[in-house]
Amino acid sequence: MAAFVKKIPRSILIFGASGHIGRPLAEFLSKNAPSIQLSLATSSPEKRNTLQSLFPKAHVVQANYMDVASLTKALQGIEGVFVVTTGGIDERVAMSNLVTALSGSKDIVHVVRMVGVFPEFAQQRVPKALIPGGLPYEHPIAKSILDESGLPVTYLNCGATFIDNLWLQMGPVLEKQTLIWPEHRVPFMDPRDIAEIAGKLLISDNAKHIGAFHTMNNGQDWLTFKEVSVILSEVLDQPVGYDGSYEGFAEAFGPKLGPALDTLWAFFKFEELNEENWALNGFSERILGRKPCTVREWIIEHKEKLLQAPEKVQWAEKTT
Known part of the structure; x- marks a missing residue:
């Protein structure tokens, strides 16, 4: 041994x-x-x-x-x-x-x-x-x-x-009651x-x-971003629509991303094309000795701050 x-x-x-x-x-x-x-x-x-x-x-x-x-x-x-x-x-x-x-x-x-x-x-x-x-x-x-x-x-x-990329995605949710993000199904x-x-x-x-x-992965959430918008609607107690179009993404995030916009769009479309490669598993739960945080639990925990317009958005270094 x-x-x-x-x-x-x-x-x-x-x-x-x-x-x-x-x-x-x-x-x-x-x-x-x-x-x-x-x-x-x-x-x-x-x-x-x-x-x-x-x-x-x-x-x-x-x-x-x-x-x-x-x-x-x-x-x-x-x-x-x-x-x-x-x-x-x-x-x-x-x-x-x-x-x-x-x-x-x-x-x-x-x-x-x-x-x-x-x-x-x-x-x-x-x-x-x-x-x-x-x-x-x-x-x-x-x-x-x-x-x-x-x-x-x-x-x-x-x-x-x-999951905390939601901080970056909340601007359009607060301004237009719409989650705007390229559609693809991913674990969280x-x-x-x-x-x-x-x-x-x-x-x-x-x-x-x-x-x-x-x-x-958290072993529980393998979601499209349209499904995330439904969870936001339920937890925030207000209707949240969904827009997965390039036009919507460019309008909402182009000023922040600049030339990186198209690269990020290509990355998410790459993930969408290969989303069947992902599989939920129990590794995280086994190491943690508990179930990992879910998308719904994270939104509930941060509900009050999510509803406040962010004064300054810092883009994550990595999207996955």
Whole structure:
């Protein structure tokens, strides 16, 4: 049985620690594993002070995937690593640099890497509009590089749309009583649950997760956005229509997205074409020890704030 036991990291580095996966992960580990030394990495000098004030016991570092020296410095004395990248990054460069830095350390016992791809999907089917820089194209490259490295990696594949993207979609709901978003059927997941899963895997002593590719969703919601509009109507106690047209999407979000509008539309249509690749599963519930948050539960929890017009919209780095 000892062969299946993994050392629990005494120190963990979280990349993207100011993001909406990294930050709740830091909160989870601070609360549930306070003896573990946390290091929080950000590529933004402006965010270092904010992170330090939020997590005064953590070691905050500046690190950039394009700079091997900064990665090597950030990884000194680190045993566990959470890796997430921003959309549009060149994963071949980023992960090659990270592998170089990780391979120079004798302390690494576990790396958890976030990805977002259709499982067992032929890369030649990815549309040219999403190459290079597109998540379906770049993430398999990242996985290939990490696989070849021989490092102790667990892949957390987000086979779902983030539920909290609703913050981005509420403008037309409040202004026109209409949910405007490209139609496609997807599973859903609360980023807070993703963060908790990542944290539980990192502090687990179960070595069977090393090398595993786990696809996450909440196991309950595989919904079209028209169906989401019905849930919004029921929870917000007001009629919410639905518009999945390109014209509606361009009018509502073109000013915010600019040239990225057509790329995002192509991404969602790619997801729609391949939506049968997704399957609800029980992985998240098994790791969490409870049922993950559903779309309806999330809307109920945030109902009051959702009904307030957002003063400033921050676009998510990734849509899945």
